[in-house]
Amino acid sequence: MIKSWDYLNEYLLIKDKIQKSIDGVLKGGNLFFGKELDKFEKNFLKINNAKYGVAVGSGTDAIYLSLKALNIGYGDEVITVANTAIPTVSAIISTGATVKFIDIGNDFLININKLEKAISKKTKVLIPVHLYGQSCNMKKIIKIAKKYKLKIIEDCAQAQGAKFMNKNIGTFGITGCFSFYPTKILGAYGDGGFVTTNSKKIFQKIKRLRFYGMEQSDSSKWWNKRYYAVENGTNSRMSEIQASILNIKIKYLNQNIKRRREIAKMYNDGIKNPCIIKPIENKNNLHVYHLYVVASKNRKTILKKMKKEKIILGIQYPYPIHKMKAYKNSKFKNLTNTEKQAKKIFSLPTYPLIENYKIKKIIKILNSI
Numbered sequence: 001m002i003k004s005w006d007y008l009n010e011y012l013l014i015k016d017k018i019q020k021s022i023d024g025v026l027k028g029g030n031l032f033f034g035k036e037l038d039k040f041e042k043n044f045l046k047i048n049n050a051k052y053g054v055a056v057g058s059g060t061d062a063i064y065l066s067l068k069a070l071n072i073g074y075g076d077e078v079i080t081v082a083n084t085a086i087p088t089v090s091a092i093i094s095t096g097a098t099v100k101f102i103d104i105g106n107d108f109l110i111n112i113n114k115l116e117k118a119i120s121k122k123t124k125v126l127i128p129v130h131l132y133g134q135s136c137n138m139k140k141i142i143k144i145a146k147k148y149k150l151k152i153i154e155d156c157a158q159a160q161g162a163k164f165m166n167k168n169i170g171t172f173g174i175t176g177c178f179s180f181y182p183t184k185i186l187g188a189y190g191d192g193g194f195v196t197t198n199s200k201k202i203f204q205k206i207k208r209l210r211f212y213g214m215e216q217s218d219s220s221k222w223w224n225k226r227y228y229a230v231e232n233g234t235n236s237r238m239s240e241i242q243a244s245i246l247n248i249k250i251k252y253l254n255q256n257i258k259r260r261r262e263i264a265k266m267y268n269d270g271i272k273n274p275c276i277i278k279p280i281e282n283k284n285n286l287h288v289y290h291l292y293v294v295a296s297k298n299r300k301t302i303l304k305k306m307k308k309e310k311i312i313l314g315i316q317y318p319y320p321i322h323k324m325k326a327y328k329n330s331k332f333k334n335l336t337n338t339e340k341q342a343k344k345i346f347s348l349p350t351y352p353l354i355e356n357y358k359i360k361k362i363i364k365i366l367n368s369i
């Protein structure tokens, strides 16, 4: 059986380190806001070349808290894409704001040519999604945002380590929002998220919002003003255990990105079936291949055949957001490429510890269909 994602090989490789660190946290007597979190926040900021950063409970929270920190709510409009994961949109809706969707290009990223026309008086924020591990064209997005005085929140959930024009994603917008859900490029063994920012004000605000609105000048002294909220916040903490796991796994990030790119190259070179369209890798950007997403009119036949061979492939994502019951909106009639791609795309495994013989088997069967 070949799964679309599996963490067991990785866990077995680093098991001793993980168990030792969890044991250390549990014996240390501090389960939240301790030295593992401090260390991880510093580590993650360093690899992303960002000034400030706050670890939070999930990628969804990272987006939600970024919007809250910008005071986005009822009456405001946020622009993003409909081929993203549900949480990009659920985070927007949870603030009370409305969402406006823009169609995508053939690289599965926001179609910047359609962006300017969609901006209205209500538009306050743009959320470009660096989907599947590839950066959006931030140069063009920044130009438009500046012209209309809009803030940019980057959805970096699928693209830790990705770069645009040699600059880390998450450093272009007012915030960069990351997820450490286990399947991600840097995944915990549970939930986790992160907000990067170059604004001290936003940093301080999100730091309060993640912990019931209490002032947290220094996370090791969070008890200074214990049980005193200066504003309404929420609970979005990262535990010491998850931070300690991430402190170990972050050391493998570059090596894992290299491996993901190597796997993508194997697919690029190996897939010869003319019915399968391979992904576009844009210039001036480091694609980190969270997913290797191909498209085919014959998706149903291909997935059926693969399943017969005990290869389970994923579809990220089969339903555009505006077509789902929760977010249904007939207003969005121009998302033609989004809707077309949703019917054709499927993902090939890129997790770093998949064995080469499995990739070769996937390629061989894909070519035989």
Ligand SMILES: Cc1ncc(COP(=O)(O)O)c(C=O)c1O
Pocket (backbone or CB within 6 Å): 058, 059, 060, 061, 084, 085, 087, 088, 129, 131, 155, 157, 158, 178, 179, 180, 181, 191, 192, 193
């Ligand atoms: C594009 C995108 N945005 C946001 C999120 C939300 O992250 P999380 O699952 O950590 O809340 C995810 C992950 O599922 C994602 O893929």
